[in-house]
Amino acid sequence: MKIKTLLYLCITVLIVSCAGKAGVSKEKGWVKLFDGKTFNGWKINEHPETFKIEDGSIVVNGFRSHMFYEGPVGNHDFKNFELKCTVMTMPGSNSGIFIQTAYQDSGWPAKGFEIQVNNSQSDWRRTGSVYGLQDVREVYVKDNEWYVEHIIVKDRTITVKLNDKVINEYTQPENFVPTKGNEKRLISSGTIALQGHDPKSKVLYKDVSIKIE
Helix, strand or coil, X not given: CHHHHHHHHHHHHHHHHHHHHHXXXXXXXXXXXXXXXXXXXXXXXXCHHHEEEECCEEEEXXXXXXXXXXXXXXXXXXXXXXXXXXXXXCCCCCEEEEEEECCCCCCCCCCCEEEEECCCCCCCCCCCCECCCECCCCCCCCCCCCXXXXXXXXXXXXXXXXXXXXXXXXXXXXXXXXXXXXXXXXXXCEEEEEEECCCCCCEXXXXXXXXXX
C-alpha cells in the first residue's frame, strides 16, 4: 500500500512539474501590468472613481478619466512591444487603449495612439481602430463577451488582433505630417493608458500584459 502511494505521489509531482514548465514556456517574456488586486504602478487622472477593481478585473465606468501605467516595467516607456488585454464591453459603451502615450492631468491624451474599444456605441469607429488614422467600421467582437485585444508595435507599424485575428495594420509613413491638433500622433515610445469615456459606458479589462522586444 505504501509503495503504491509513493508511486502515485511521484507520478503526480512529475505531471505537475511538466505542466508548470509548459505554462512558463507558453507565457515566456510576458509581464503583467495589472496584478488583479490593486492599482499599483498605475496613475489615474481627473476622476479616479471611474476605475474600480471587481473580481480581478478593472471596471471602467464614469466621467472621462485615463489610467496611465507609471510602474517599473520597462520604465513605463515602450517602443517595440506586444500588449494583450482581455476585454468585455457592455452595450453602447466606448473606451480605448492608448499606446506610446504620456501622463497628463486632464483631457484626452495628446501623445501616442488610441486603439479603439467600441462595439456598439454611436461613434462609428469600432474596436481595433487606430483612432483617426486607420479606422475600422466592421464589428468583429460582441458586447457582453470576453475577447482578447492584442496590439503589436514594431518600428513604424501597429498591428491589432482580436481573438488572434489580424483586423488592422497601420504603418506610419516616414514623412507623415499630423493634422492640426494631432501633432503628437507620431511613432515614438511611451506608456500605456486605459480610457474611461463617459458615464454611460462600462468596459471591463483583465490580464493586462506586455512583452517588450
